[in-house]
Amino acid sequence: MPHDVPAASSPLLELAIDLDRHAPLPLAVQLADALRHAATAGQLRGGDRLPSTRALARHLAVSRTVTAAAYEQLHAEGWIVGRRGSGTYVTTSPPGARDAPPSGPVRAAAPGANPEVVLTPGVPWAGGIDRAAWRRAWRAAADAEPDLKPQRAGLTSYREAVIEHLLRHRGLLVGGWTSGNVLTTGGTSAAVGELAAAVLPRGAKVAVEEPGYQRAVGALRAAGARVVPVPVDHSGLVVEEVPRDVAAVYCSPAHQFPIGGRLPAERRIALIERARAEGWLIVEDDYDGELRYDVAPLPVLASMAPDVVVHLGTTSKILTPTLGVGWMLAAEPVTSAVVEHRERTGTGPALAGQRVLVELGRHGDLGRHLRRLRRELSQRRALVVDGLAAEGIEVFGDRAGAHVVLPLPGADAEGRIVAEAAERGVVLDGLGRHHDGAPSWHGLALGYSACTRDDLTSALPMLARSVRRAR
Structure with missing residues (x-):
């Protein structure tokens, strides 16, 4: 570890650490337990600088091999982190954690603490945004004159940019679609x-996928709709299970969330035929439809049936939630009704994010980002799938998007693995929370876009060990 740290600058050297050279437990394990306990009990706090392995070895009168092994173990568990040219620091010290003997279990980080590694779905690869292009787009957006009144439908330039985006990246068959439909x-x-x-x-x-996107479920209920869960399988929504008396069906056909399947052509046709025959509205959530690595994505449902499909997209998964904008593509009666609702309620989308996306599209930066994003996520997916396969663990989900699914034998195993990972500063997402009713799928929705590749590589062996124990 770089930089020797004198005793006065490290709280660790003020602690009484008793290593028993006659105990069967190796000295490195004893030392790691003692440091973990000190962090858990609050004797060491997040941000505290640790002495170098050499300085600590001198202080404890042990071999540097002992201190280096202890530090390596704690680093792997996420308790400490090395900063280039600066030293080694404690990363977490759970406030109010129960005092436990040094050999006791690691406590989970407190809610709200910044985790070391985030492996949850639904988080974009914001680190891959070209910062120069990002700043240029914001500067250009700021050149517009301040608005005097809201634009209930959104900026015309933004809606035109969306049509272009859907044409280039989502296989939209333009036909009669214009910015007036967006x-x-x-x-x-x-x-x-x-x-x-x-x-x-x-x-x-309103029929919704089960498991599915629970924020959409919450939005539907808040608007007074009655939600009817409909099962999914590895190919997405099971169309024949949709009740006949629904007014709408909400689904994610390009990449079902969270199971990860793609609705095949025959189910798409069956869904559209039933919608037309029974008077449904199909709400197509295309949250990451641009992110496909194996084959070209199937055309959006809105191209197949513009009369009964409302297509929804968002910038939060392909760029960042900072923009706070998405889009709706629908027939004119639907868009007119939504604009009238906005007029009545005084609501509407913010304009700044729209202007930024227009500028990113105008200079080709959006297209370049999407190409880079697909390449990066494809490589990360291979890293996850191959890394777990080497440990005898298989995952499922189409080669698309930014997550895969790791099946588990039951709810207990799911909860235990999520808790064990949290103790090590890794945030995982169980499938249980994506159900509106009693969970029927058990496992992890494993995201790979929010963290660095190094973090991903470091977390996979820990995850594999937890899964093997659970099974």
Whole structure:
């Protein structure tokens, strides 16, 4: 470890650490337990600088091999981190953690603490955004004159940019689609709530995927809709299970969230035929449809059936939630009803994020980012799949998006692995929370876009060990 740290500058050297040279437990394990306990008990706090392995070895009168092994173990568990040219620091000290003997279990980080590694889905690869292009787009957006009134439908330039984006990256068959069929939204959940409030009768039944996107479920209920869960399998929504008396069906056909399947052509046709015959509205959530690595994505449902499909997209998964915008593509009666609802309620999308996306598209930066994003996520997916396969663990989910699913034998195993990972500063996402009712799928929705590749590589062996124990 770089930089020797004198005793006065490290709280660790003020602690009484008793290593028993006659105990069967190796000295390195004893030392790691003692340091872990000190962090858990609050004797060491997040941000405290540790002495170098050499200085600590001198202080304890042990071999440097002992201190280096202890530091390596704690680093792997996420308790300490090395900063180039600066030294080694404690990363977490859970406040109010129960005092436990040094050999006791590691405590989970407190809610709200910054985790070391985030392996949850739904988080973009924001670190891959070209900062020069990002700054240029914001500067250009700021050149516009301040607005005097809201744009309920959204900026025309933004809606035109969305049509171009869907044509190039989502296989939209343009046909009769114009910017008049596009509304700017505040994101998918906001759009779902607006649709329910503006287009559907109060108390209407809406079929949703189970498991599925629970924020959309919450938005539907907040707008007065009655949610009807419909099962999914590895190919997405099971169309024949949709009740006949629903007013709308909410689904994610390009990449079902969270199971990860793609709705095949025959199910798409069956869904559209039933919608037309039974008077449904299909709400197509295309949250990461641009992110496919194996084959070209199937055309959006809106291209197949513009009369019954409302297509929703968002910038939060392909860029960042900072922009706070998405889009809705629908037939004119739907878009008109939503605009009227916005007029009545005084709501509408913010304009700044729209202008930034327009500038990113105008200079080709959006297209370059998406190409770079697909390449990076494809490589990360291979890293995850191959790394776990080497440990005898298989995952499922299409070669698309930014997550895979790791199946587990039950809810207990799922909860235990999530808790064990949290103790080591790794945030995982169990499938249980993506159900509206009793969970029918058990496992992890394993995201790979929020962290660095190094963090991902370091976390996989720990995850594999937990999974093997659970099984």
